[in-house]
Amino acid sequence: MSPDSSILSRPVPALTPAPAPGLTAPSPRMRRLLRGAAVPLLLLVAAGLLRAFAFVPAVIDTDEGLYMVQAREWLHGNWPLVGVWDMHPVGAPALFASIMWLFGEAIWVPRMLGLVGTWLTAWGLFAIVRFATAPPALGLAAGLLYLAHSTLLGGLATNTEILFAPLVTWSMALGLRSARRAFEHDEAPPFIKIVAMGLLIGCALAIKPVSVFEGCLAWLLLVGPPVLRGLMRWRRVLGYAAVYTVLCALPTLLLGFAYLLRGELDAFITGTFIAPLRYAGGRIPITDASRFTLIVVMILLWAFALLLPALIRPRVKRGPVALLRWVAVAWFIAATGAVVMPGMYYQHYYLIWLPPLCLLAALGARRLAHSARAGLVVPAFALLVGGVTMDAWRSSTVPELYGAIGLGGPDPVREVAAAIRREIEPGDKIWVANYHPVLYVMANAGLATRYAFPGQLVGQHWRVTGIDPNEEVARILASNPQAIVVDRGWWPRVRPRIAAMIEDALAERYDLASVVYEERGPVEIWRLK
Structure with missing residues (x-):
């Protein structure tokens, strides 16, 4: 029995109420649209509720404030890295400038950007599950777990890890769908998927270059299974690789060209490439890195606990759930590379772990729920996911309530x-x-x-x-x-x-x-x- 939620299952005709006299039943197309919109809307409401405290304090993370300053100056004609220096690419200030141009310079504006980013990531996790043809309840669970855990580790701030997460997640969704269709339908990926994935990863790289690891994995998911099944010739693979590489570099190249036209290419190169290398050159000792990592694992304890039933002697060795498990494991390994790359191990770096971790946690909850007796699988699954979700939200909310900053107390x-x-x-x-x-x-x-x-x-x-x-x-x-x-x-x-x-x-x-x-x-x- 699958731990599928009844609200996400296909409607049962016998239980569908007849339309009231004088009313017309929705068309099949409208019903499909309503069913398709149900989960994104539910996740959007959940994101708003779980991240409500993000709109209270003026400062959650100092980096976020720097992006606001860069964005304001950009809107006044002073470009990032020139008007306001930083050691990151200009993708984050570009997003901040876009939303601040629309809504102004209030603190809630970038926090709304973070809410949208986490919502899109949660929706992307649901899409990954559906593209794998796994039960939709798994996707909803992964999305809710991500939304709750993204309130930890400084994730209430709109930082780079929050901004590029949806781009990477939807790239993984495209890659997984391609892998499944290659295995099940002997179908090679169309060129449009290469274009879409390349642009998504390219925008992620323009926000933070550490997404290169996940970009490589997405590419392997897209072309690896078709190559293994002999669906693509090497000439086509190499052509796709060249196009993908160019598209991944395109946003950064376009920004660099814009700086070149302004005569400020040196500032762009220094801030985007040279300064991050200087930063990574000052890596902390392995003992401190291990200690900081252990602290994060303890903060995310219940999510990591659910990894055990997901990975230890899994019952399902083939099919959608097995595909999800292997993709999530590979993704977590790639995300670990992104966490380690800067060499500093600040807590918000570990937000990169969350999408694959929450996928695996949902799979672990499914495995545990199947231990319940018949008729209790769905309630057990809901209880596990709901409990871990609420515990993560509680862990982030108690300090906010205790500090009372902006909640009756001074800011x-x-x-x-x-x-x-x-x-x-x-x-x-x-x-x-x-x-x-x-x-x-x-x-x-x-x-x-x-x-x-x-x-x-x-x-x-x-x-x-x-x-x-x-x-x-x-x-x-x-x-x-x-x-x-x-x-x-x-x-x-x-x-x-x-x-x-x-x-x-x-x-x-x-x-x-x-x-x-x-x-x-x-x-x-x-x-x-």
């Missing part, structure tokens, strides 16, 4: 932004020395430096920029920004020479205008005398 970032606005005119240049860069947007302030991310100028990652940070800080202070923001809680992370330079400038030319208290310590807003 220090918003208070700092308000204090800055009281001291400056709109557009005046300020310097956020070691606090959240989103303040430039929230305070409607100009930038005293293109290096808006504190860790890349005054902190430990200064080497990625390729500049002398001491010279840049001296230039900033000599320009006399209208206000300087200093977070004393993070002050020990500021390099000593730069800290001394800032202290001297504050003592000589600035007055302390306001102090806002953070959990770590006071945040000071200094006003130019």
Whole structure:
């Protein structure tokens, strides 16, 4: 018996109510459309409910604020990497700029982008299951598990891992469908699938290059089974490979060409390629990497626990469920490569694990549910999936409720932004020395430096920029920004020479205008005398 949910099964004619007098029954086409829209709409509602707390605090992750600053400046004509520097490709700022152009610069705008991204990923997981012709309840379960677990590990912020996940997931869906049709129908993939997959992975690479591992796996799924079954000649395979490679590179090439036309290709190459290599060159020790990975496994404990019944001596060795299992395992391995590639092991990197992990967790829940006696398989499956889903959501929600930031309690970032606005005119240049860069947007302030991310100028990652940070800080202070923001809680992370330079400038030319208290310590807003 399949753990298929009755709401996702085909309607039973005997139970279908007759239309009321005077009403016309929907056409078969309309019924198909309604059935097709049911799961995406359900997942959209679930995404809104599970990610509701993402719309409360001003800051969840500092990277997100940097993308907002880049997007705002881009909309004002100052392109990313030139107007605001970073060590990532410009795909994320491009998405931020698009949605901010439509809806404005409020905090909820990029959070809505994250909600849409997680919804599309969850829908993509459902599509993977359906393309494998596995029970639709598995796809719904995988989608719900993903939505809940994406609220952990900093996933409430709209970070790169949230943005490229739907692109990779739908690429995997195309690859799996091609693999199934090759095995079952002796059908080679049409050229249009190569185009679609290449553009999807190309856009993912323009957001973060670590998606290259999953892009390679998607390609293998697309052409591997047809090649094994002798459905494609090697000339066609090589032609597809060339087209796929070009399409994967196309978004980045087009962006590079745009920078070339502006005479700013050097900035594009440095920020997109050279700086990430510098960053990866400072890898943390394997002991720390192992410790951080163990912490993540413990955070995702129940999802990992469901891997055991999914993988240990599986009963089903052939068919849709077996195909899903092997694809999910290969995907998890590729995702691990993406997690490891930067060498830093921040928690939000592990969000890349979630799509294949949630597929495997759904398969594990199915296996456990089959242990129940007849008539209880579906309730057992729903209880397992619902319990793990709610536990993940609870784990992310309790800290939000306890901290009460924006929920009746103060939001220090918003208070700092308000204090800055009281001291400056709109557009005046300020310097956020070691606090959240989103303040430039929230305070409607100009930038005293293109290096808006504190860790890349005054902190430990200064080497990625390729500049002398001491010279840049001296230039900033000599320009006399209208206000300087200093977070004393993070002050020990500021390099000593730069800290001394800032202290001297504050003592000589600035007055302390306001102090806002953070959990770590006071945040000071200094006003130019």
